[in-house]
Amino acid sequence: MSIPSNLRGAVERFVAGAAVPALLDPGEEPLRLLPDQWSVREWNGRLLIEAWDGQRNIVRKVSGLLEERRDRLLLSTERFPKLPGELRIADLAAPSGMELGRKTTRIAFRERFRLMLEREFPGWRVDEVSAEPNLEESLSGTFPRAFLRCGSQGMAAMAVPPTEDDASGLAALGLVWLHHLRRREKKLHIPRLLLYAPMPRGNDVSYRAALVDPGHVQCHLYIYDERDRCSCIDFADIGNAESTLPPCRRPVEPNAESPEVPFLGGVEQVQQADGSLSLRVRGLEFARWTAGRWTCGIGRRKACSLETVAAMAVELVRTRSESNADRANPLYSQHPEGWLESMVRQAPRLIDPMLMAAPMYGQVPIFESRERGVVDLLGVEHTGRLVVLELKTDADLQLPFQALDYWVRVRKHLHAGDFERLGYFPGVTLLRQDPRIVLVAPSLEFHSTSEALIGAIAPQIEIARVGLAADWRRELRPMFRLEGARRP
Numbered sequence: 001m002s003i004p005s006n007l008r009g010a011v012e013r014f015v016a017g018a019a020v021p022a023l024l025d026p027g028e029e030p031l032r033l034l035p036d037q038w039s040v041r042e043w044n045g046r047l048l049i050e051a052w053d054g055q056r057n058i059v060r061k062v063s064g065l066l067e068e069r070r071d072r073l074l075l076s077t078e079r080f081p082k083l084p085g086e087l088r089i090a091d092l093a094a095p096s097g098m099e100l101g102r103k104t105t106r107i108a109f110r111e112r113f114r115l116m117l118e119r120e121f122p123g124w125r126v127d128e129v130s131a132e133p134n135l136e137e138s139l140s141g142t143f144p145r146a147f148l149r150c151g152s153q154g155m156a157a158m159a160v161p162p163t164e165d166d167a168s169g170l171a172a173l174g175l176v177w178l179h180h181l182r183r184r185e186k187k188l189h190i191p192r193l194l195l196y197a198p199m200p201r202g203n204d205v206s207y208r209a210a211l212v213d214p215g216h217v218q219c220h221l222y223i224y225d226e227r228d229r230c231s232c233i234d235f236a237d238i239g240n241a242e243s244t245l246p247p248c249r250r251p252v253e254p255n256a257e258s259p260e261v262p263f264l265g266g267v268e269q270v271q272q273a274d275g276s277l278s279l280r281v282r283g284l285e286f287a288r289w290t291a292g293r294w295t296c297g298i299g300r301r302k303a304c305s306l307e308t309v310a311a312m313a314v315e316l317v318r319t320r321s322e323s324n325a326d327r328a329n330p331l332y333s334q335h336p337e338g339w340l341e342s343m344v345r346q347a348p349r350l351i352d353p354m355l356m357a358a359p360m361y362g363q364v365p366i367f368e369s370r371e372r373g374v375v376d377l378l379g380v381e382h383t384g385r386l387v388v389l390e391l392k393t394d395a396d397l398q399l400p401f402q403a404l405d406y407w408v409r410v411r412k413h414l415h416a417g418d419f420e421r422l423g424y425f426p427g428v429t430l431l432r433q434d435p436r437i438v439l440v441a442p443s444l445e446f447h448s449t450s451e452a453l454i455g456a457i458a459p460q461i462e463i464a465r466v467g468l469a470a471d472w473r474r475e476l477r478p479m480f481r482l483e484g485a486r487r488p
Helices: 003-017 095-120 170-184 199-209 306-319 336-346 399-415 450-456
Strands: 021-024 038-043 046-052 057-068 072-080 083-091 125-130 145-150 153-159 189-198 218-224 230-232 268-271 277-281 284-290 293-296 302-304 375-380 386-391 436-442 463-468 478-483
Touching: 003 038, 003 046, 003 057, 003 072, 003 083, 021 095, 057 083, 072 095, 083 095, 095 125, 095 145, 095 153, 095 189, 145 170, 153 170, 170 189, 170 199, 170 399, 170 450, 189 199, 199 218, 199 399, 268 336, 277 306, 284 306, 284 336, 293 306, 336 375, 336 386, 386 399, 399 436, 399 450, 450 463
Parallel strands: 153 189, 189 218, 386 436, 436 463
Antiparallel strands: 021 083, 038 046, 046 057, 057 072, 072 083, 125 145, 145 153, 218 230, 268 277, 277 284, 284 293, 293 302, 375 386, 463 478
C-alpha cells in the first residue's frame, strides 16, 4: 500500500471516530470537518486534503504523519515547493483538542487584530501584538493586546475576539495594559487606549469605557464586523444602560397574611422589594415566604412546612458559624459574599458612618448580567444621597468596573425619579446627586491593580474603599478607609 493510502486511511479513521473533528491550520481559525464539506484524495504521489464552509476554503498537500494520538493528528504539509509546514486535525470535544482549538483561535485572531491596526493607523508601526497570558502584570490571554509606536508617541490597544461571549472586562484589562506600557516605555508619551469589540458585544464595553477619565487617557472604542470593518463609537450617543426597577411592596404583598415566624436564633429575616420574606443564615438563603406559603432549599427551593424551615435553620446555624472548625464544609464556605453582606447589614455604620441603618436594598435595580460574583447593596446617607456598596471577599481585578455597572443604573433610576415613584426609601427625601460608591473587601484582597483602575475613572464619580480585617466573619473591623486611588 502506498504512503498516501496509509495517510488517507489514518485521516479517515480519525475523522470518523472524532466527536467534533476540525482542521487546525496555523494562522487560521479552526475549520469544522462536516460531512460533505471536506475531502481527502491522492494526487501526484501526495495526499490532498480540502475543507470548506460558507466563508473559507483550505487546501493542503500532506507529505507525512508526524504524530497520531486519540485526540489529534499532526501532519507535515507542503504549501510551496521545499517549504514544509504542519497541519493538525483535532477532536474539539476532547479536553486537549478544546485547548488546541482555543490556542489556534487566539493566534488566528491575533493576526487579524494586527491587520486591523495596520489598516486603521497606517502611519503607526505595530511594535507588539500578543495573545499570551502575563500573570505577573495581571494580563490574560483572552484578549489580544498591542503596542503601536510613531516617533515619540505610543498607543495601547486591546481587542475582544468574536468567539468571546463576555466582553465587559475589556475596559479594565485595557487600562491595566496601558498602565504597564507607561511604566515600561518611560521615554514615550502614550495618551491613547484603543479598544476593539465585535459588533454584538459593543454595549458590554461602551458603558464602562465611557466612564474613563479623558484627562487620564483618551479612550476610543471601535466596533468591528465579520469582515473586520471598524467604526468608532461616540460615547455621547450610547444612551442609558438597560435595567428594570420593580415596585417595592412593603411589608408584604397586598391582601396576603403576614407569615408567623417564630424566633430562630442566628436567622436573619430580610424583607425583599417584591414583598417576600427571605430567611438566611450568615447571608445564605434557605427559605422564603411568598404569597402565603413557604419554600425552602439551598439553590433550588420547594414547598415546605414551617417545621422543615426550623429544622434547616438549626443545622445551618450550627454549620455556618465562625467558630466551626470544619471550614471545608460546603455549607460553611458557600456564598462568602452573602456572609459579608449579612455582616454589613447588621452594622452598616461601621463601613460608612454616614449610612442610615435602614432601609438597605439588595440587587435593585435589576439588570441582565452574567455571574458577577459580587453583592450589590443600595443604601442612603442621612443627607438623602444614595450609596452603592459593592462587596467582594477575594481579589477581583474587575471590582471597580463592576461597581460602575451598578452605579450607572442606580443613577439612571435616581434622576428619573423611579425610586420615589416605586416606593423605595420611604420617608427619605433623595438628593438628585450622583451616588457614591463604596467598595468593601478584606484589606488583603483588594487587587493590586485597584489604584491604577480607580485613578483612571472619571473624577466626578466618588469611589471609596473599605478594607476589613482578615477575621471579618467573626467581626467587622475596618483596617482602612481610602478615598479615590489613594494607597493604604
